[in-house]
Amino acid sequence: MMERTFRGGVHPDDGKEYSRDAALTVYEPKGELVFPVSQHIGKPAKVVVSAGDAVLAGQLLAESDGYVSSNIHCSCSGTVKAIEKRRTLMGSLAECVVVENDGKFETVKGMGIRTGYQKLSREEILQKIRDAGVVGMGGASFPTPVKLEPKKPDAIRYVIVNGAECEPYITCDDQLMRNRASEIVTGLKVMLTLFPNAEGVIVIERNKPEALATMSEAVLMERKIRVQPAPTKYPQGGEKAIIKVVAGQDTKMSQLPAEAGCIVDNVSTVYAIYEAVCCNTPLIRRAVTVTGSAVKKPGNFIVRVGTSFAELLEAAGGPVEGAEIRKAIAGGPMMGIALADLDVPVQKASNALTLFDEDDVETARRKLTPCIRCGRCNEVCPMGLTPQMMGVAAERKDYDKYERRLYGLECISCGSCTYICPAKRPLMQLFKDAKAAI
Secondary structure (H helix, E strand, O other): OOOOOOOOOEOOOOOHHHOOOOOEEEEOOOOOEEEEOOOOOOOOOEEOOOOOOEEOEOOEEEEOOOOOOOOEEOOOOEEEEEEEEEEOOOOOEEEEEEEEEOOOOOEOOOOOOOOOHHHOOHHHHHHHHHHOOOEOOOOOOOEHHHHOOOOOHHHOOEEEEEOOOOOOOOOHHHHHHHHOHHHHHHHHHHHHOOOOOOEEEEEEEOOOHHHHHHHHHHOOOOOOEEEEEEOOOEOOOOHHHHHHHHHOOOOOOOOOHHHHOEEEEEHHHHHHHHHHHHHOOOOOEEEEEEEOOOEOOOEEEEEEOOOEHHHHHHHOOOEOOOOOOOEEEEOOOOOOEEOOOOOOEOOOOOOEEEEEOOOHHHHHHHOOOOOOOOOHHHHHOOOOOOHHHHHHHHHOOOHHHHHHHOOHHHOOOOOHHHHHOOOOOOHHHHHHHHHHHO
16 A cells, blocks of 8 residues: 655755664753743743752753743753843843753752652643643744643544654654653553544654664554654654654645644644653753754754753764854754754754855855746745745735735645755745745
């Protein structure tokens, strides 16, 4: 039987050979840790500590300030140094809690104590996830408890664990699945208790044979959980793409996954749910890949939220000797955020630091020509949009046409159109600017 796939997509060089087989290593930070109070979609959290306070790992620094908001916890022990504006991943200044790390990593009472999820009610499970500050860790940072409370939980048919990790160069989810399979399966079982009519499906691209084997073995005895291999194609990990692969249906414009009978969460998010519910541990650590042609020893690390990217690079051996870092990206080359400075903190959704000794964007800029109307961007768009026409509307700042006639807000910023364009048009950047303006 032929595997289902989604419309469009591209096949960029995945670059995963740099770090694919680098085992997960725990890295403990040495310098100060910085915690932005907005590490999620929605309202920023409200600071509940003051400068000079002694804090422990797992202690609440800023509490959720609304339904779509999320708690922020300290990931080390030490002293609150300041509450001030600091530079973050997006390049802007944002309110942050700065903690002087004492290097002891002492934890709050009760953190790490095991809890049997089977004895918990639906609301108790959701409250544990809410208290732990769990958000989507695949990039969107949407507060997870909100996603787990659809209007009709009985109508959910699939709880999908996104283990595709289709973004080039990033391998931390691959390593997480190889090394934490049973915990991920338990996290999925916790989620399935919230949706009595749902089946659990773990989707993994075929370019991760070790993860496929490990996760398949972990679900052998599970009646309601299965592993589904998927073709290696970018952006396989997009919500609508993965729903097409599992449920075999196209979701309508602006339709939420829950309205299609699906809940989709990244594999790291599912692991965080396991830690929150079964280990009483808030989201203070995550797996991060440090990779690229400019990194001396690319690797995968378990990192405390708040750790400086500059310090994390040193954990990977620093830059290659004699190499100049020409491009630094938080994330991967297709959807990541270009960094002007590495002195910014790891956040909950930070899955990678990718460094290159060549800047492909600068190279493309030198080759830029007018659009040749070849239509390749339309062919590869997984959302079925018309990037060629959207690009024209965005350049002209015709935002009404971009939004209402061309459905530009449906763009998922995957970059497939920019990648395939022979004229080297900066389409995704145009779309990001248009979205921001709208």
